[in-house]
Amino acid sequence: MKIGLRHIRYFLVLAEDLNFRRASEHLHISQPALTRTIQHLEAELQVTLFDRSQNFVRLTDAGRAFREGGQRVLNGVEATIDLTRRVSIGEAGALRVGYTDFAIADALPELLKQFHQRHPGITVRPHHGVTAAQLQQLRDDKLDIGFVTGPVRQPGFRSRVVQTDRPICIVPEGHRLASRASVELADLADEDFVHGPTEAWAHFYDYLFPHCRKAGFQPRIVQEAFNSVGILGLVSCGMGITILTESIYDFATGGLVPLPISDIDDVMVTEAVWASENLRLPTQHFVDFLEQSDSHRLQGAQRLK
Template identity: 50%
Template sequence: MKFGLRHIRYFMAVAEELHFRRAAERLGIAQPALSRAVRDLEDQLGVRLFDRTNRSVQITQAGTTFLEGCRGVINAVENTVENTRRVHDGQIGRLRIGYTDMAIAGLLPRRLKDFQAQQPGLVLQPHHDVTTAQLHKLDAGELDVGFVTGPISRLGYDQCLIQSERFVCVLYEHHPLANRSSIRLEELAHEDFVHGTSKDWEHFHAYLIPLCRRSGFVPRVVQEAFNSAGILGLVACGMGVTILTESVRGSVGAGLIVVPLEDVSEQLQTVAIWKSETPDRATTLFIDFLRRDGSS
């Protein structure tokens, strides 16, 4: 069949007006052109849509069925056009977001909640992963924005600071240092450590190892885990101590003590990172929000 939306709109105007002249005036076309278009449509369908006399136009039963379907078609087309424009404007769509343990334990949940309130049409899809894995996924186009341990020196990427956190020591409750209000990092020189693997946690280790070396030792890691929850679980078992960031206070369970490090002033940065080359509209809206929110 060769009829299109024009024929459907012409038919609907006649069906609603039940008068060819008024329908033609409503459409802004000549009445003969409208009559020809309706006849062509009837020929294409092989049915009579209207019963015409010199005095009246009545829609047939087949025409009523066709009208109901046409309304659905027009509504679907209009919704599709509107949604297409909204996707282009970043008002609907999806955002694939990566996050580390430190990011989700810190300021990220509030920022995601605030952004979602401003852009309810955008679906946020958060994925937990370590910094290294997020960078690979950003390279592969599998993430739009990553929240990673930074700063990151990476060609073709932009970033903005999300939070800076002080380092703390986490001890099991019966550890000799557990009742202290603070400790010096050098006091941990002979302790067994629990931490993430050097491969998965390399960006965190880029902070940790220089800090320890400056205090005269390299941490002796005796147990490893993939994430903070696993690390804290092993510390609670008495297998060693660990150094994380202050946001961990909200997730430590029974049997664990968090103690500040009095001689460490450095802070771990969490940054948002994304490809600098023409991000889509939804990503641009999110980045603009992060920058505004971070400066407030």
């Protein structure tokens, strides 16, 4: 069947005007050319689209059906053309974003909200994952941006710090330390710990375990849960204590007591990480947005001085 967009467009104009002369003027073609196009369309469809007489032109039932479908086709083509153009400049498409528990509990929601306000045509597709899994997905081109526990110093990646967290000890209510205003790491040496699986939480342990070894012990992990919600749930059941971050505790339910750790001075960082080369345009827009956000925060800090 040899029907093109030109046939549909000519038909829709005539269906609106119901007058061959006016329709041909609107289309900037001759009336005979319009007549031949409509006749060809009817021949291809093997239907009559218009009733014609010397006094009137009107749509048949088949013509009305073709008008509805033809308008949808034309609208779809125009939308596709517009989407294609916006994708070509990076103002449409998808951004695949990975995140850890720590990121989603603090900086990430506001960052994504602001990015969407600036680039509403880019659909953000979030995926939860631990740091090691996100880094592999970045290598496999299954993610565009990862929000991971840093620092990340691996070839092929660039990164930017987006949040800092202070570690805190979390104990169940009624625990022997629950009444304390704070603890030192050495106070926790004989405690049972609840944490994530060693391989999955390796980047967090790279931060925590050196501090514990400096205090003279290795945490005795007796229960494991895949994510922070599960860890907090097991702690509230009295299975042990844990060390997480202040931002995570903000989402904790009852039955838990947070304790600052007085002898840990440095913070844990969450970084946005992306491939260092061949960025897709939505990814480049997000990287530019992060850099602008950092600049605005710096300017704000300077004004407060």
